[in-house]
Amino acid sequence: MTKWKQAVLASTAIVGMVGPAAAADLAYKAAAPVAYVNTWEGLYIGIHAGAASQDSTCSPFDSGGSSVGCAGYGFLYYGSGDHRVRSTSALVGVEIAQNWQSRNFVYGVAADWSWTGLKGNSAGCSGSCSYEAKVNWLASFRGRAGLALENTMLYVTGGLALAGVKNTTWAGNPYNLNINSTRSTAIGWVAGAGVEHMFDQRWSIKGEILHYDFTNVEGGRGQCVPVDTCSYNLSYNTDHTINVARVGLSYKIW
Numbered sequence: 001m002t003k004w005k006q007a008v009l010a011s012t013a014i015v016g017m018v019g020p021a022a023a024a025d026l027a028y029k030a031a032a033p034v035a036y037v038n039t040w041e042g043l044y045i046g047i048h049a050g051a052a053s054q055d056s057t058c059s060p061f062d063s064g065g066s067s068v069g070c071a072g073y074g075f076l077y078y079g080s081g082d083h084r085v086r087s088t089s090a091l092v093g094v095e096i097a098q099n100w101q102s103r104n105f106v107y108g109v110a111a112d113w114s115w116t117g118l119k120g121n122s123a124g125c126s127g128s129c130s131y132e133a134k135v136n137w138l139a140s141f142r143g144r145a146g147l148a149l150e151n152t153m154l155y156v157t158g159g160l161a162l163a164g165v166k167n168t169t170w171a172g173n174p175y176n177l178n179i180n181s182t183r184s185t186a187i188g189w190v191a192g193a194g195v196e197h198m199f200d201q202r203w204s205i206k207g208e209i210l211h212y213d214f215t216n217v218e219g220g221r222g223q224c225v226p227v228d229t230c231s232y233n234l235s236y237n238t239d240h241t242i243n244v245a246r247v248g249l250s251y252k253i254w
Contacts, residue, residue, distance in 0.1 A: 038151050038198050041101040042252045045094075050246025052091045054118040056133035057239045058083045058167065085133040087120030091244060097144070106153055107145045114138045118242070135242065136164040138212060140190045151198040158191035161212045167238050186240060188214035202252040212242040 093114030099106055118135040139162040146155025168181040194208025217238045 038201060039101055040099050040106045040148055040153060040198070042099060042254055044097045044099065044204075044250045044252050046097070046248050046250035047092075047094055048112070048114070048246045048248035049090070049092045050244060051088065052114075052116050052118055052135075052138075052242055052244045053088045054086065054120060054133065054135055055241045056085045056120065058085075058131045058133070058169070058236050059239070083122055083131045085120035085122045085131060087118050087133075089117040089119070091116045091138075091246060093138075095248065095250075097250070099144075101148065104148050105145070106148050106155070107143075110140075110142050110144055110157065112140055112142075114244075114246075130170050132168040133238065133240065134166040134168075135240065136166065138163050138242065138244070140210075140212075142190065146196075153196045153198075154193075155196065156191075156193045157208070157210075158189070161188045161190035161214070162186065163188070163212065163214055163240065163242070165214070165217055165238070165240060167217070167236075169236070184217060186214040186217045188212060188240075192244075196250075204250045204252075205247070206250065207247045208245075210244040210246075212240075212244070214240040214242075 091114050093112055095110060095112035097108055097110035099108035101107075115137055116135055119132070120134075121130060121132040123130040140159060142157045142159035144155050144157040146153045163186040164183070165186045166181065166183045170180070190210055190212045192208055192210035194206055196204050196206035198204040217240060
């Protein structure tokens with residue numbers, strides 16, 4: 001065998017041994033996983049829990065007779081037309097949200113419903129009259145905008161708020177003003193801010209602070225008994241401001 005033939009056979013053998021090894025190396029590199037980049041875009045459902053505080057004011061207005069206080073003749077007689085109630089309560093609820101993302105800017109809409117046991121009572125007139133404010137639930141329909149810093153987002157939020165409110169007034173002698181209780185769905189606004197962290201491709205946790213404001217909520221009207229001895233009817237409106245601090249857990253459906 002000539003030297004030329006020997007060189008050709010040796011080259012062929014080397015290529016035969018190197019080829020499979022190179023192919024295996026290329027296959028290994030092609031199968032290497034690609035790093036996943038989280039995105040905030042998608043539809044979310046979630047739960048939340050926290051604490052709420054209420055500050056409610058009952059204000060009288062003239063109903064055609066003499067203007068009286070929120071719980072009857074007594075508040076006016078003792079020189080206090082308005083009456084104020086404060087209370088705190090736990091809060092739990094559910095929510096749904098849709099996010100869109102453009103680079104680091106995240107924006108979207110959210111809706112939530114929360115149960116709360118806010119209930120406060122304030123008495124006056126040496127115990128013969130009182131005003132009670134109760135908020136059974138809160139709901140909101142909000143816009144949201146924030147800045148995403150990889151897996152953490154800072155955001156602000158605000159929009160329409162609803163509340164299930166029950167106001168009750170009572171006054172005793174000398175005019176026997178009946179107990180007056182009025183339920184209504186208050187309409188107002190809500191605004192706040194929060195921070196949310198994505199710890200998985202679908203799961204995130206957040207903390208937020210919200211301020212709800214409901215003004216000029218219709219209170220109610222009470223009637224003096226007997227009517228022929230009365231120069232007024234009880235008429236009042238109420239203002240309710242509620243502050244909420246809560247944490248939430250969200251799951252991205254898609």
